[in-house]
Amino acid sequence: MLALTEKSVINSAGQFGRDTESRTPLIEIRGISKSFHSFTAINDLSLNIYEKEFFALLGPSGCGKSTLLRMLAGFETPTSGQILLNGENMVSIPPEKRPINMMFQSYALFPHLTLEQNIAFGLKRLNMAKDEIHSRVAEMLSLVQMEKFARRKPGQISGGQRQRIALARSLARRPKMLLLDEPMAALDKKLRRETQLELMDIQHQLGTTFVIVTHDQEEAMTVANRIGIMDHGHLVQVSTPLETYENPVSRHVAEFVGDTNVFCGHVNAVKESGWQFCLDKVDTVLVAPELTGVPSGNIKYLNVRPEKMAVSRDYEEDSSNYLKGTIIDVAYLGNLSTYYVDVGLDKPVLAQMTNSQRLHTEHFAEGDVVWVSWYPQDGQLLVR
Template identity: 55%
Template structure:
C-alpha cells in the first residue's frame, strides 16, 4: 500500500461516500459592507475530525469560525450541524464552544471558578459543577493550581485553563481560534500533541483556525487552505504538501521550487518539460497536458540532490549550477544553488552523520538532480 506520507490514524470518513458530514457549510457568503470576507464557501467536516482552517491574515478563516460559533450570521448560505440548521440560533444555544486566542480568562476568578463559570450560568447543580470541574482539572493536569488566579500562571497553564473551561460544557464541537499563538515555540510543539491526544480521547470534533502551516500539518486530519474568502484545497496534510492543486497552495505550504516550462512530450503516465532554466525534466503524472502548453513543476527542497559530479543520466532531471548560499540548521543543511539561467533553487539535506568528509563550499560548481516522482505538475 502506497501513501503520500505517513498516516497518523486510519480515520478517513471523507473517503466513504456513505458517511454523513457532521458540519456542512453550504454556499456561505459573509459581507461587511462592500467587503466580502467569505465568498460562496462550501465544505464538509466529519464527526471526531480534527479540522484546520489555514490561511494568511484576512483570508476569512476567523470569520468562518465566528459564523460556526454564532457570533456572526451569514449574509447568504447555510450552516448545518448534526442535521440542525443553525440559522438564527444564538451562540449560547449552539452545541459548540469556542476557545479564543487571548484565552479570555476572568482575572479576578480562580482557575476553579473560571472553569465553573459557564456551568453556573447554565444553572447546573453545585455538586455536579464540583465533579465536572475536578474532572476538567485532572484532564489538563492542573489539579494543584485550582485556587490560583490567571496572573499566577504561566502562558501554557492559562492556555490549559481556557481549554478546560471550553470543554466543561461538553460541546459537540470545539472551535479554536489561534489557540497556541501566545506560547513559545517549544511549548507550542508540546501542546500540539497534547491537543491531538485529548481530541481523540474525548471523541469530539475540533475545528482550529491557524496561520501556522506546521501547526496545521501536525494536528489536523484535514486542512482547508483558504485565500480571499474561498477554499482553495481541502485535503490531508500529506496530500496538501505532496500534491498541491495549484501554485498558491504549493507556495503557501512549506518551501518549494517552481520550475516553469513547455511540455515537449506526453506519454501514458509520463510528461516531459523543457524548463526555462535550460534543462529537460521528466515526471510521472496522471495529468495529460497538451504538447506545447505552459506548465509549472513544483518540487520540494528535500527531494533535490546536490552532488559535486554529474549524475549518470544528466540529460534529464539534472542541471548544473553553483552554491550560492549555505544554511546549517542542525538537523539539516539548506543549499541555495544558482543555475546558469540565473534562477536560484533551494535544496535541503538531512544531517544524518555528525561529520562531513568533503563539505560543500560557497561558489562550488555542483549538480542538482531529482527522481521522476519527486514533484507535481501545476497547470495554474
C-alpha cells in the same frame, strides 16, 4: 505533558485519511458568503466537517478563515448560505444556544477568579447542581493536568498553563464542536510543539470535533486529520496533511505549505518515460510523471520539494533531472542543511540534505559549483 500514544496517532491519522463521502457530516456549510460593505470575506464556500474530526483552516492573514470560524460560533451572521448542525440550520440560533464553544486567541480568562472558578463559570450559567459542577471542574482540571493549580489565579501561572485552563473551560460544557482561533500563537516554539501533542491527545480522548484556525503550516500538518486551505475567501483545497503536501492542487498551495521549488515552463513532449518539461528561462528539459486527465498544453509549472533533491559535485548519470549551478547561501540547521543554488532562473533552487552522520556527511559551501538532481517521480506538474 500528556503522552501521545502510538495507538492514538494511528487512529487519528487513519480515520479521516480514508474517503469521507460515505460518512454523515456533523457540520454542513452550504454556499456561505459574508460581505462587509463592499468587501467579500467569504465567497460561496461549502464544506463538510465530520464527528470526531480534527479539522484545520489554514491560510494567510485576511483570507477569511477567522470570519468563517466566527460564523460557526454565531458571532457573525452569513450574508447568504446555510450552516447545518446534524441537519438543523444554525444561522438564526444565537451563540449561547449552540452546542459549539470557542477558545479565543487571548484565552479570555477572568483575572479575578481562580482557575477552578474560571472553568465553573459557564457551568453555573447552565444552572447545573453544585456537586455536578464540582465533579465536572475536577474532571477538566485532571484532563489538562492542572489539579494542583486549581486555587491559583490566571496571573499566577505561565502562558502555557493559561492555555490549558482556557481549553478546559471551553470543553467543560461538553460541546459537540470546539473552535480554536490561533490558540498557540503566543507560545514559544518548544512549548507550542508540546501543546500541539497535548491537544491531539485530549481531542482523541474526548472524541469532540475540533476546528482550529491557524496560519502556521507546521501546526496544521501536526494536529489535523484534514486541512482546508483558504485564499481570498475561497477554499482552494481540502485534503489530508499528506495529500496537501505531496499533491497540492495549485502553485499557491504548493508554495504556502512548506518550502518548494516551482519551475515555470511548458510540456515539450509526451513520452512513455514521462512528460518532458521545458523551462522558460534556461535551455533545459526535465522529466515528470504524466498529469492524468489534463491536456499537456495546459501545464505551466513543475513543483519539486527541496528534500527530494540531491546536491553533488559531479553529474549523476542515473538521474533524468539535473541542473548545474553555484551555491549562493547555506542554512545549516543541525539535522539538515538547506542549499540555495543559482541555476540561472529568477529564484535560486532550494535543496535540502540531512546531516545523517556527524563527521562524514559531505558539506558544501558558498561559491561551490554543484549539480542539483532529482528523480522524475518526485516532481509534480501543475496547471495553475
